[in-house]
Amino acid sequence: MLVSVGKTVKSHLSAFQIDLQNLFDKWKCASPMPAENLFPIDILNSLGEIGALDALLSHEEGGLNLCRSPEGGLALSILLRRIGYLNLSLGRCLEGHINVVRLVELYGTPEQQHVLAQQLRGGMLAGIWVTDGLPPVTIKQENKGYRLAGIKGFASGVTQVGLALITATTEQGHSVMVLAPTTEANRRRVGPGKLMGMQASGTGAYDFTDIVISPDCILGSAGDYLRQPEFSAGAWRGSAIALGGMDRLIDLLRWELLDRQRAHNPHQLYRLGKALILQKTASMWVQEAAKVAYALSMTSEDVVATVNLARLAVEHAALELITLVQRSLGVSAFVKGKAVEQVMRDLMTYLRQPAPDEALTEAAAWFVNHDWPGENA
Ligand SMILES: Cc1cc2nc3c(=O)[nH]c(=O)nc-3n(C[C@H](O)[C@H](O)[C@H](O)COP(=O)(O)OP(=O)(O)OC[C@H]3O[C@@H](n4cnc5c(N)ncnc54)[C@H](O)[C@@H]3O)c2cc1C
Structure with missing residues (x-):
């Protein structure tokens, strides 16, 4: 979705909300219930088709500023509520994706924002995996890059997510945010075990040991993840x-x-x-x-x-x-x-x-x- 010249932001947001309502009505009537452990890829694809994922991005990246402006926030709240209705597991994964967009907008450099936008426009789902597993994730400087070690213990959409924002502890004991690729199947782990619900969220774990990242993958400064509000x-x-x-x-x-x-x-x-x-x-x-x-x-x-x-x-x-x-x-x-x-x-x-x-x-x-x-x- 590219915000075209001549149309007001307001009319783009209204058009988006109409598309969203149509999508909601379509999926609300769909039956039967999908298998409870299957990731709801069809609904995610439908969201992509109406431009809902692109709409999350900033105006500069051709989006509708859903993560930035109060009007965008209103549209975002409707999107989240509707997806929660259709499928809470998808809601969980979408929320992680949105959290990544938001944190990169807040703490990323313009270059990082642009690179992320390009990746997401290409259809990639992002995740935010901050809950540590055993051992927790650490980061160590090595030559011109950084070496990660450790496991994130709750990783929603572990088989769908192509990029995760994770936290990692430095040798000095500070927590930094890192954008790391997550596409290697042999790094996926079982995670918390079989949950009573939310199985379609595909919540597993991911082992980051020996992934080497470049300095561009570090987001913001130490402590930013926990920064209030x-x-x-x-x-x-x-x-x-x-x-x-x-x-x-x-x-x-x-x-x-x-x-x-x-x-x-x-x-x-x-x-x-x-x-x-x-x-x-x-x-x-x-x-x-x-x-x-x-x-x-x-x-x-x-x-x-x-x-x-x-x-x-x-x-x-x-x-x-x-x-x-x-x-x-x-x-x-x-x-x-x-x-x-x-x-x-x-x-x-x-x-x-x-x-x-x-x-x-x-x-x-x-x-x-x-x-x-x-x-x-
Ligand atoms: C389906 C699902 C998907 C998830 N996906 C992700 C994901 O993609 N990425 C991610 O990072 N995380 C993920 N999580 C983890 C999630 O973000 C939370 O970390 C987790 O759900 C915390 O739940 P909890 O009830 O164990 O919390 P806790 O904080 O452990 O709370 C449990 C109880 O202990 C109390 N308590 C908390 N701290 C203390 C303390 N220090 N001393 C005494 N009592 C305490 C609380 O008040 C509460 O009563 C997921 C969780 C679920 C269920």
Whole structure:
């Protein structure tokens, strides 16, 4: 997708959203359920066909600035929510891809941004593999390059991803970001083991031992990966995907209750009402988190604390929704091969994000001394 002269950015974004809605409607009606351990390559290809992957890039690279501007962020939140609905595993991989685009835009040189854009326009999927395996990944200077050693233990899309942004620890104990190729099949490892859900994400591990990289592959400065607010603010995207999973569960719940002619029972309506409140609550939190993640005038601490609370709010809402769906549908929600059963397992697994206690308590520690941003008039 190249932004052509004469058309406003706004009209490009509107056209993109129409294409996205059409894609969503097409895949929403597709059946039967795909095998739960197969990477959803067809949906990814459809996204490529409507230019959704190119749209992630900056205007300079012919994209729609989805990772940069507040208007782009709005379109991005719809994209993530829709993909979360269709397939949480794809959502996970797409989120990793987007995170790489975002981090390279923030910390990369113009040359690195351009090289990445070229690779991604060629159809490459990028991953962000920061969770270490055993041994953790290290980096050592060697002649004019750097030698990596160690394993990344959670690597989503391990067979699909062609380039990963990883973190590596230097001999001085600093953490640096590295862009490394990931196409050698003999480096793939089993990863965390067979997960209860999210199997289609193909989450394995990857051994980087003895890969030698050039200095151009090092992104930003030591410590940039953990730099705030981006480190925490980026979590809003994962919440948008989880919200898509919630949307799907609500639909599956409504449809089954109607099918079984149980929808008008007052107890079912009570639960459905509660489920709808959870969905809307999560949706409002995601909107707020997306807004603050792109806000230029807010303090880093306000952004981090707000997005952390949003992340936890969506997690709580999703877990409560799952309980309501199980109570409403009974054993029918536990039958293998049914969409509702799989989506619940995928969502429960998807929601395992790092350090939830810390995210909640650090946000509380901030807001105990500060008013909500924009609400202290
Ligand atoms: C399907 C899937 C795909 C993934 N793909 C990737 C990927 O591509 N790349 C990648 O880098 N990672 C990936 N991950 C890993 C992911 O980013 C998280 O690291 C992982 O899910 C953390 O989950 P956890 O529940 O074990 O977190 P933890 O942070 O270990 O939390 C578990 C519990 O321990 C508590 N806790 C945390 N730290 C401490 C502490 N120091 N002391 C005491 N308690 C503590 C938490 O609050 C929580 O209650 C993936 C995970 C999944 C499930």
